[in-house]
Each structure stands twice: as C-alpha cells, then as structure tokens.
Amino acid sequence: MFKRNFALDAGKATLSRVVVMTVANYYLLPFFYGKYGTTPEVAAALLAPIAVFNVSQAMINIIPAYAIYKK
Numbered sequence: 164m165f166k167r168n169f170a171l172d173a174g175k176a177t178l179s180r181v182v183v184m185t186v187a188n189y190y191l192l193p194f195f196y197g198k199y200g201t202t203p204e205v206a207a208a209l210l211a212p213i214a215v216f217n218v219s220q221a222m223i224n225i226i227p228a229y230a231i232y233k234k
C-alpha cells in the first residue's frame with residue numbers, strides 16, 4: 164500500500180494544490196479586498212505569481228515530510 168511512486172504522488176499533490184488555490188484565489192481575492200480596488204481582472208493577473216508560490220510552498224512541505232517519513 165505504501166510502495167508508491169513518490170515523484171508521481173508529489174506531482175499530483177502539487178497540481179491539486181495549485182488548481183484548488185487558483186480557483187479559490189480568483190473568487191476570494193475580490194471578495195476580501197474588493198474595497199481596495201481588487202477586481203476580478205486584477206485577481207486574474209495575480210494568479211500566475213500565486214501559482215508559483217503554491218508550487219514552491221508544496222515542495223517546501225512535501226520534501227521534508229517525505230524525508231522524515233522515510234526515517
């Protein structure tokens with residue numbers, strides 16, 4: 164059960180995080196920061212940098228967790 168492909172599982176987890184957070188950020192940024200001028204167009208422009216952040220954050224979480232799990 165636990166003998167899976169680490170790279171494939173890490174890639175799927177990272178991709179799911181990016182997809183879910185991209186959708187959430189598109190709808191939540193204008194909702195929370197709308198009075199400061201954040202329109203859906205501004206939120207859409209911010210999605211690429213936020214996606215890069217989510218990929219790096221996922222790797223920062225996954226790699227050490229896997230190293231600790233292996234020990």
